[in-house]
Amino acid sequence: PRQLISFHRDYTNQKSCPGWAVTKEWVWSQVEAYLNNTTPPPPPLPGPIGDPSPDEERLIEALLEEGYKPKTNGQGYNADWAFHQYALEHQIGMPMGPSVRITFEGKVYNYQPFARDTLYCEVPNWGDVKTLSDLLGGSIPPSGLGRVLLEATYQTGGSPFRPDWAFHQYAVINRLGPPVGKSAQITVDGKQYAYQAFAVDTLYNLVPNWQDVRRLSQLTATDPAAVKLRDALLTETYKQAGTTYRPDWAFHQLARQWAIGVPLANSYQITIEKTTYALQPFALDVLYNVVPKWSEVKRLSELARRHGMPILGVAMAAPVVEIPRHALTPPSDSDFTITQITPPAQAFGERNGERVSMIVLHAIPGPVEEIIAAMTDFNARFATHYLIGLDGRIYRLVDEAKAAWHAGFVSGNTRYNLNRISVGISLERPSGWPAARDAGNTDAQVRALRWLLRQLDARYHLDPDSIVLWSSLAGSDEEALAGLPLGALREALMG
Structure with missing residues (x-):
């Protein structure tokens, strides 16, 4: 009932009944008692007006509405919407899009x-609200619903998602929300900086130190040069957000001090019950003051929290997660990691105690996203343990403990299951393969393969001749992996 019942004031911001007893809690209790066939609780005794007062409650609702309007095409705040209820309860800040x-x-979502996050649900299960951060689980998937929502979130901010960019990797892991503009560069005191503004913070680095990602909110302005850089980045951040940074304005000074994210609109004024307020909404809060008391700046979050109504994202400390260096720089021979695909492929059986003694290499036309989608399809009958992109x-x-369905059987005096004794590795080929024989530059792929083979050798003590091409086993195209330095790869198993 609490999600299905709407009140007149939810839509008009005006009280529909002046009675002291007619509150949402009282109405809900009456309806729930009726539905459960129980005795309804007695109405509250007459007494003083509760907390918050009607004037303060009206101000809270008005400021919340102003915070929700700028990025939602006028949708504003709706107390009956599950997304908005969840956002307030879990303190993830203002909406950054409709x-x-x-x-x-x-399926429709x-x-x-x-x-701080993107909320989603499957239509029409409106109350089953889920978060993109939970779906991603701290990783960047190459495909699937998580990737679709991630790319849609970034498009909201006008910047295509780039999984190989350090800024975007850092922003996803640290839940900085969608971008509010594209990555750009500025020059301050003869030094060139790259930067990109996100809802919660602006990221920057000194060019070309792409992996040295820093946060504007953590820039300590202890000297004139640092102050100049900070103000330059703030100027660009506000510009990308469609406003102008005024370092002498109390709103902007305190927004910087309180780290409440990017502005969502210019400052403006509203009048509530003959009182005029100046306000400016930010991603994590709304700042306001009574006109003309410009220096007496207050926060919506503090006003609500004072009355037991914790809202917005400022109450939740943003986790700072260090991104491993390998996630920010091109891979080298000694610095690789493996991304676990979730959910994993289901095309596997048991090894039944067999020992791994063979590595089978497969050539698979890309792109990587399509290869992964095909192998993780519920009805797939082919999958390898690993896939290495170009x-x-x-x-x-x-999982290596399982026998992936990739190599099949060999026949001789007896029929033998190669899946049980091998690890399968797919190597991405160009999408036009096999018509397009040229795989282009495969240096990074070969280095990754060499590294992976060494890891497998450490576990299974492989013989150098254990590396085979599936094409040779199948008696088919010997040139499927033309140019692959098998000799050098086998040497990797001799150390």
Whole structure:
């Protein structure tokens, strides 16, 4: 009932009844008692007006509405919407875009990006609100619903998602929300900086130190040079957000001090019950003051919290997660990681106690996203343990303890299951393969393969001749992996 019952004031911001007893809690209790066939609780005794007072409650609702309007195409705040209820309860800040529908694999989803997370649900299960951060689980998937929502979230901010960019990797892991503009560069005191503004913070680095990602909110302005850099980045951040940074304005000074994210609109004034307020909404709060008391700046979050109504994202400390260096720089021979695909492929059986003694290499036309989608399809009958992209990224699709269905059987005096004694590795080929024989530059892929082979050798003590091409086993195209330095790869198993 609490999600299905709407009140007149939810839509008009005006009280529908002046009675002291008619509150939402009282109405809900009456309806729930009726539905449960129980005795309703007695009405509250007459007494003083509760906390918050009607004037303060009206101010809280008005400021919340102003915080929700700028990025939602006028949708504003709706107390009956599950997304908005969840956003307030879990303190993820203001919406950074309107509620939108998308279709993925035949299912329709509603999603809405907020400052700290993107909320979504499958239509029409409006109350089953889920978060993109939980779906991603701290990783960047190459495909699937999580990737679709992630890309849609970034498009909301006008910047395509780039999984190989350090800024975007850092922003996803640290839940900085969608971008509010594209990555750009500025020059301060003869030094060139790259930067990109996100809902919660602005990231920057000194060019070309791409992996040295820093946060504007953590820039300590202890000297004139640091102050100049800070103000330059703030100027660009506000510009990308469609406003102008005024370092002498109390709103902007305190927004910087309190780290409440990017501005969502210019400052403006509203009048409530003959009192005029100046306000400016930010991603994590709304700042306001009574006109003309410009220096007496107050926060919506503090006003609400004072009355037992914790809202917005400022109450939740943003986790700072260090991104491993390998996630920010091109892979080298000694610095690789493996991305676990979730959910994993289901095309596997048991090894039944057999020892791994063979590595089978497969050539699979890309792109990587399509390979992963095909192998993780519920009805797939083929999958390898690992996939290595042309860019050198390594993905695990099947646990090594399982016998992935990739090599099949060999026949001789007896029929033998190669899946049980082998580890399968797929190597991405160009999408036009096999018509397009040229795989282009495969240096990164070969380095990654060499590294992976060494890891496997440490576990299984492989013979150098244990590396075979599936094409040779199948008696088919010997040139499927033309140019692959098998000799050098086998040497990797001799150390």
